[in-house]
Amino acid sequence: MAPYTDFTMLRYAITSRALYPGDEQQKQAALLREAARWIADGIDLLQLREKDLPAATLAILTRNLLEKIALATSPTRLLINSRPDIAVATGAHGVHLSSSPDELSPTQIRNLFHSAHTPQPLITVSCHTLADIHRARREQVDAILYAPVFEKPLANGQKLPGQGLDELRAACTAAAPIPVYALGGVTLQNASSCLDAGAVGVAGIRLFHNP
Numbered sequence: 001m002a003p004y005t006d007f008t009m010l011r012y013a014i015t016s017r018a019l020y021p022g023d024e025q026q027k028q029a030a031l032l033r034e035a036a037r038w039i040a041d042g043i044d045l046l047q048l049r050e051k052d053l054p055a056a057t058l059a060i061l062t063r064n065l066l067e068k069i070a071l072a073t074s075p076t077r078l079l080i081n082s083r084p085d086i087a088v089a090t091g092a093h094g095v096h097l098s099s100s101p102d103e104l105s106p107t108q109i110r111n112l113f114h115s116a117h118t119p120q121p122l123i124t125v126s127c128h129t130l131a132d133i134h135r136a137r138r139e140q141v142d143a144i145l146y147a148p149v150f151e152k153p154l155a156n157g158q159k160l161p162g163q164g165l166d167e168l169r170a171a172c173t174a175a176a177p178i179p180v181y182a183l184g185g186v187t188l189q190n191a192s193s194c195l196d197a198g199a200v201g202v203a204g205i206r207l208f209h210n211p
Helices: 024-040 055-071 084-090 106-115 130-138 165-175 191-196
Strands: 010-014 045-048 077-081 094-097 122-127 143-146 180-183 201-204
Touching: 010 180, 024 045, 024 055, 045 055, 045 122, 055 077, 055 084, 077 084, 077 122, 084 094, 084 106, 094 106, 106 122, 122 130, 130 143, 130 165, 143 165, 165 180, 165 191, 191 201
Parallel strands: 010 045, 010 201, 045 077, 077 094, 094 122, 122 143, 143 180, 180 201
Antiparallel strands: none
């Protein structure tokens, strides 16, 4: 049994095909196999975060994942990272936004879905400061990913300092009643402390991947 199945909290898995060996086709196949395990387990939210892929390839992956969700009759909801156009075109459940000011606003995304006569999207957003939290709350997003909570290694061998549990607690208080997921350096060992700080669940890339 994979370790993430032991959670009794909300779970938000984020894809990264870069974690898998092989060529591009093999990486995408591995991503789909891993995501299928999450879907079968009923993971709450699944973010397709393959921002470097062309739109056509991203759409194919999205439709494949939506088919797996439907066949499994899973409660999993699929979000596309920063690509509301792909989400609308494929019927994905929503969109995840970064904290960048260049992103479309949640209101603009809702209007886009409305214009396409599709169900209202689920919108999550990354926040790194209390200012980000206040903005997300004003925009009435559905959930917030607050990061980084704990120190995490970077690809260049350096480490990104974590903001700590006190900052997570302050973020959860400021965000209420919008739910907050803890992201960044979260492990099976420290996940419960995130709940104690007020998070509804945990989010991660490596956290949910099978070793």
